[in-house]
Amino acid sequence: MSVEMNQPSPVLLIPKESQVLDRPRSILAVGLVDADHCYLNYLRDIGYLVEKQETTRGLHEQILANIPNVLLLDMDGLGDEAIAITHQLKENPLTYTMPILIVIGNRDLMKEIETLEAGAEDFVAKPFPSQVLAARIHTSMRRNIRLQVSNPLTGLPGAIHIEEQTTKRLEQNQPVAMCYVDLDNFKAFNDKYSYNRGDNVIRILATILNEGVVMFGRKGDFVGHIGGDDFIMITDYAFVEDICKYVTSSFDMLIPFQYEEDDMNRGYIVSVNRQGVLMQFPLMTVSIGVVTNQHRKVNNYLLMTELAAEMKQYAKTVSNNVLPRRSIYRIDQRAI
CATH class of the missing domain: 3.40.50.2300 (Response regulator)
Known part of the structure; x- marks a missing residue:
């Protein structure tokens, strides 16, 4: 106008x-x-x-x-x-x-x-x-x-834009990969080091995600910030492996330096859990659950987000059983 x-x-x-x-x-x-x-x-x-x-x-x-x-x-x-x-x-x-x-x-x-x-x-x-x-x-x-199209902490598009763009691609039968990104042991870091330093970790993750999509994705791919430490990446499934490899390796390389030297060298911090019990928490990692429309028909946004959240939880479970601890991504290969 x-x-x-x-x-x-x-x-x-x-x-x-x-x-x-x-x-x-x-x-x-x-x-x-x-x-x-x-x-x-x-x-x-x-x-x-x-x-x-x-x-x-x-x-x-x-x-x-x-x-x-x-x-x-x-x-x-x-x-x-x-x-x-x-x-x-x-x-x-x-x-x-x-x-x-x-x-x-x-x-x-x-x-x-x-x-x-x-x-x-x-x-x-x-x-x-x-x-x-x-x-x-x-x-x-x-x-x-x-x-409410952007998150005030990262400036990334929020839930409205994520749904709008994902729905548009699904309706046009484009190849779509939705990556649900979540931090592991972030609350323990926040509790020990303060929310200000936690916010800095969120910004670092946002930068890494954006770099991965820009360098390895296609034109028009994007990163969205649902809130807290939850992010979404939308890309073509042909590029999702390279993006996820970049994100997990970059995060594991950079994030230990957000800890104090003693904690970084030990590989864990001592903090209280949600029940108030003192325990050891490993250094933060990132878990990524990926769902695509490559092997199955996913025709709506709600189904895609549910499947991505399910895969994210599976990735977190795998990460908890991997030694030494490292960031993990898992791609849904199921046909039904």
Whole structure:
């Protein structure tokens, strides 16, 4: 959708005070020209942390290093690059939910349609009052939160998007592998080392999962975060082995360094279980249960999640009986 205004930016529609943020949010503006500074200055005045970049050089890496709350792209300055950037970011699990707004002066219907189909949330047509741009940005962020499409800790898509994307692939008879990922002995780590360090482990796992899907999966595969230490990866079953091997080996290599040296060297920590009994807990591992539509017809999301959860529990059981302890994945090979 677009808003086309005939009045210049300084026209005041509503008091500035009504748009002031309750806490700072970050905006990365790319390709905007000097004449657009009045818009950016207004956003700064109401509490946005605005960073401006003239070109797209190194943009993808910059965004992944520090994902902004909103990305603002100028179609006039970027042209087809705005479409390519939007496509690229909307296909990455880490940036899928980041709102992208397009600012445009020279109207081009086909370009607008292409960019919206690539995943941009909104258009704003120049010239416009600064308050209109601020309102559009506010609305995009509220929509993101209201739909609960992303997990606040990792920024990964949540349950709604996982169901939507899985259902779409099943209905189109695409080859699908759902990987249910869960941590072992995570609660004991949290209890001993604090939730802050536990949150860091969750972020590390999210990064490893995303790397595995991006490096070994296909275009459009994604990682979702159900909540806590539960994640879902959706990929083509042709790539699932390589992804799971990368995730389990990377996790086992990196995670011991989240422990204090004495605990890491011992290979376990001493903590209380759910019944309050003091006991030894091995270092964390990750268990992955995988279900596919390769050997059986799986025609709905609910069945696929039930089977994946079942395989995840089986993987955890196998992991508990493997010495030395290591991360495990198991793929359902049953035909019925």
